[in-house]
Amino acid sequence: MSENLTLPAQQGSTGNPSSAETLLSVEGLTKHFPIYGGFPIKRKVGAVQAVDGVDLTVGVGESLGLVGESGCGKSTTGRLITRLLEPTGGRITYKGQDITHARRRQLAPVRSEIQMIFQDPYSSLNPRQTVGSIIKSPMEVNGIDPAGGREKKVRELLELVGLNPEHYNRFPHEFSGGQRQRIGVARALALNPKLIVADEPVSALDVSIQAQVVNLLKKVQDELGIAFLFIAHDLAVVRHFSHRVAVMYLGKVVEVGDRESIYNGPRHPYTHALLSAVPEVKVADEGEGEGEGRERIRLYGDVPSPIMPPSGCRFRTRCWKAQDKCATEEPPLVQISGNRDGHLTACHFPEGPTTESRGEDVVLDPALKALEKSAEKD
Amino acid sequence: MTTLTKTEDSPAPTGPESFLSVRDLKVRFSTEDGIVKAVDGLSFDVERGKTLGIVGESGSGKSVTNLTVLGLHNPLSSTVEGEILLDGQDLVTAAEKDMERLRGNKMAMIFQDPLTALSPYYTVGRQLSEPYMKHTGASKKEAKDRAVQMLEKVGIPQPRTRFDDYPHQFSGGMRQRAVIAMALMCDPELLIADEPTTALDVTVQAQILDLLRDLQQEFGSAIIFITHDLGVIANMADDLLVMYAGRAVERGTTKEVLGRPTHPYTWGLLSSMPRLDGDINEELMPIPGSPPSLLNPPSGCPFHPRCAYTDQVAGNLCADSRPTLAPGRAAACHLTAEQKQTIFIDKIQPRLR
Numbered sequence: 001m002s003e004n005l006t007l008p009a010q011q012g013s014t015g016n017p018s019s020a021e022t023l024l025s026v027e028g029l030t031k032h033f034p035i036y037g038g039f040p041i042k043r044k045v046g047a048v049q050a051v052d053g054v055d056l057t058v059g060v061g062e063s064l065g066l067v068g069e070s071g072c073g074k075s076t077t078g079r080l081i082t083r084l085l086e087p088t089g090g091r092i093t094y095k096g097q098d099i100t101h102a103r104r105r106q107l108a109p110v111r112s113e114i115q116m117i118f119q120d121p122y123s124s125l126n127p128r129q130t131v132g133s134i135i136k137s138p139m140e141v142n143g144i145d146p147a148g149g150r151e152k153k154v155r156e157l158l159e160l161v162g163l164n165p166e167h168y169n170r171f172p173h174e175f176s177g178g179q180r181q182r183i184g185v186a187r188a189l190a191l192n193p194k195l196i197v198a199d200e201p202v203s204a205l206d207v208s209i210q211a212q213v214v215n216l217l218k219k220v221q222d223e224l225g226i227a228f229l230f231i232a233h234d235l236a237v238v239r240h241f242s243h244r245v246a247v248m249y250l251g252k253v254v255e256v257g258d259r260e261s262i263y264n265g266p267r268h269p270y271t272h273a274l275l276s277a278v279p280e281v282k283v284a285d286e287g288e289g290e291g292e293g294r295e296r297i298r299l300y301g302d303v304p305s306p307i308m309p310p311s312g313c314r315f316r317t318r319c320w321k322a323q324d325k326c327a328t329e330e331p332p333l334v335q336i337s338g339n340r341d342g343h344l345t346a347c348h349f350p351e352g353p354t355t356e357s358r359g360e361d362v363v364l365d366p367a368l369k370a371l372e373k374s375a376e377k378d
Numbered sequence: 379m380t381t382l383t384k385t386e387d388s389p390a391p392t393g394p395e396s397f398l399s400v401r402d403l404k405v406r407f408s409t410e411d412g413i414v415k416a417v418d419g420l421s422f423d424v425e426r427g428k429t430l431g432i433v434g435e436s437g438s439g440k441s442v443t444n445l446t447v448l449g450l451h452n453p454l455s456s457t458v459e460g461e462i463l464l465d466g467q468d469l470v471t472a473a474e475k476d477m478e479r480l481r482g483n484k485m486a487m488i489f490q491d492p493l494t495a496l497s498p499y500y501t502v503g504r505q506l507s508e509p510y511m512k513h514t515g516a517s518k519k520e521a522k523d524r525a526v527q528m529l530e531k532v533g534i535p536q537p538r539t540r541f542d543d544y545p546h547q548f549s550g551g552m553r554q555r556a557v558i559a560m561a562l563m564c565d566p567e568l569l570i571a572d573e574p575t576t577a578l579d580v581t582v583q584a585q586i587l588d589l590l591r592d593l594q595q596e597f598g599s600a601i602i603f604i605t606h607d608l609g610v611i612a613n614m615a616d617d618l619l620v621m622y623a624g625r626a627v628e629r630g631t632t633k634e635v636l637g638r639p640t641h642p643y644t645w646g647l648l649s650s651m652p653r654l655d656g657d658i659n660e661e662l663m664p665i666p667g668s669p670p671s672l673l674n675p676p677s678g679c680p681f682h683p684r685c686a687y688t689d690q691v692a693g694n695l696c697a698d699s700r701p702t703l704a705p706g707r708a709a710a711c712h713l714t715a716e717q718k719q720t721i722f723i724d725k726i727q728p729r730l731r
Contacts, residue, residue: 069579176668206435207606211650211664218661233580236652240662263654277584278654279609281636298588299581302549365585367533371592 024058029090049306050076052251063228065242073251074231078197112142115188119200121180125172132168138190157186178209195227250314257343265353267345270315273297295357300364320362321349396423403460414672416442418624429601431615439624440604444570449477482509485568486561492553496545503541510563528559551582570602623680630707640718641709642685645726
């Protein structure tokens with residue numbers, strides 16, 4: 001099947017030809033967290049390979065969704081890009097400037113353009129500061145004096161994110177979860193950033209509130225033209241928010257492409273499994289057969305440990321198409337023939353570009369298989 | 379439309395087969411700030427071999443209801459009124475000793491977080507076999523055989539060696555499997571699953587949901603499945619109860635409630651949920667505001683401050699009187715059937731297709 005593979009025009013970059021200008025590009029980004037052990041002298045005995053060679057690009061004003069299961073390194077990637085963590089290897093380029101190992105002073109102007117929204121609105125706001133000072137502090141740190149003063153700007157921001165400007169002097173505990181997340185968004189917007197890294201911004205919220213925050217982020221993106229790196233595990237939310245989507249598995253990007261091709265024509269078996277695992281509300285009640293059409297894939301077990309990831313293709317231990325080649329050779333992230341430009345897949349034996357149900361379900365879980373077999377016999 | 383009624387003690391059809399029936403359940407907690415009406419007049423039935431799904435946001439009283447069924451609420455700080463009949467036996471008035479005999483035996487629970495549901499101090503095997511020995515009087519060896527058999531059933535590889543492992547040696551998905559095995563040890567007739575997959579990844583969640591469904595077919599137990607995820611419930615439940623602010627607002631079969639919802643809150647839930655197959659350009663329609671405080675719930679219909687359709691109800695009915703939930707397929711709302719139909723067809727249905 002390898003003859004089907006065509007190399008991308010530019011090796012190593014997951015460029016999106018449609019977006020005119022690249023804002024951020026990441027090449028071979030790596031982060032290994034050392035593990036120390038032994039007695040009496042602790043030595044490095046291994047490493048958690050949290051992120052292991054990730055290539056990404058984010059265009060100006062573009063929203064890139066980063067999905068994957070817990071422990072696949074998506075949050076670490078976000079923290080590396082904002083340089084809250086020091087990369088072990090690879091290159092991060094922001095507006096043509098290499099910021100991989102930039103010093104604090106060099107980073108300062110970049111940091112004001114890359115902001116972050118955190119997952120937990122309860123722990124990411126200082127309980128002893130008023131909302132006003134929380135949103136004001138990025139401007140103070142960076143010495144920015146907007147026209148009309150900082151307080152006016154804060155009030156404008158509060159209004160923009162749908163909070164009452166009168167709440168300027170309130171404390172975070174006086175707000176509900178959804179409102180706190182709005183404060184987090186206002187803080188991220190305080191410096192007029194070009195890129196916002198949003199790390200699971202809605203997963204701690206209730207369904208009805210979640211939609212409020214997703215709509216707010218969408219509005220912010222459309223009106224202010226800010227690029228987003230949207231990290232989430234909820235595929236439906238990502239689909240709603242992102243122009244392009246990257247799927248991560250065990251520290252690597254296994255598939256990346258525009259929203260249409262990832263959700264309607266995925267090629268990597270893991271993307272297939274991930275999409276088929278999303279429980280869907282079937283509203284068709286008149287026997288139209290809708291909702292029946294999706295394939296059903298049940299993987300076996302959990303994600304392997306990133307301390308000793310499988311050789312070759314990292315997904316092979318849970319893949320139904322795995323062969324010897326998968327264990328020895330790591331599949332490159334390339335454009336498979338028949339795919340749209342910019343849709344890259346790292347797989348030796350890709351699946352067909354459809355999410356329609358196949359003749360037979362793929363059930364790799366032995367217990368499930370046994371139970372289903374016994375149910376069939378009855 | 380009926381006017382002011384205090385409770386929704388409208389007796390839902392008590393079929394002879396309803397195994398658990400809850401009638402006008404009220405649970406109150408006294409706190410420093412006042413009395414929290416966590417559950418306020420809730421009635422439902424569960425039949426043998428069927429799954430009842432309960433959906434609602436956090437703080438809607440879904441977990442409290444089920445802790446009360448199991449008698450796991452704190453009797454010092456809470457008052458329980460109403461009736462919980464399990465196979466004809468009233469659990470509200472039952473003595474603690476009787477409850478102990480039922481818990482883990484006739485009814486069992488699967489908790490949300492498998493790490494906190496298992497004790498880190500004891501091996502998984504011991505935690506599995508202990509209730510079995512207590513309830514059936516089995517010997518240690520019999521209990522071990524049973525536990526190994528159950529671990530195998532839920533798909534834990536090498537169950538005989540895993541029997542002696544501690545919970546921290548299990549991965550997240552395996553822990554939840556172990557918790558399911560523990561709940562199934564004594565062949566419970568009622569299984570309460572409180573957000574059993576919320577803490578898990580999607581691929582593992584899919585495994586666990588399939589497993590629960592297949593196990594139910596095999597064991598024929600009644601399941602109460604609590605979740606906030608409508609997608610999960612659509613795949614699991616036969617009947618559905620939508621809860622808001624400690625009360626049931628809509629009831630029916632899963633198909634009816636998700637296919638033709640009739641309560642504005644259910645409409646809100648469905649249209650605020652992003653879907654995999656929906657129109658991408660269609661903006662999500664969130665429910666405005668946030669859930670009410672149960673210390674001081676709104677007057678009349680608890681949903682009226684967030685409801686977009688109160689202006690269609692004559693007078694000030696929504697703010698003044700609490701709508702009742704009729705038996706069977708029903709929604710607690712003052713809108714007339716025609717109004718609901720028009721709103722659903724005009725505004726809601728196009729968003730769901």
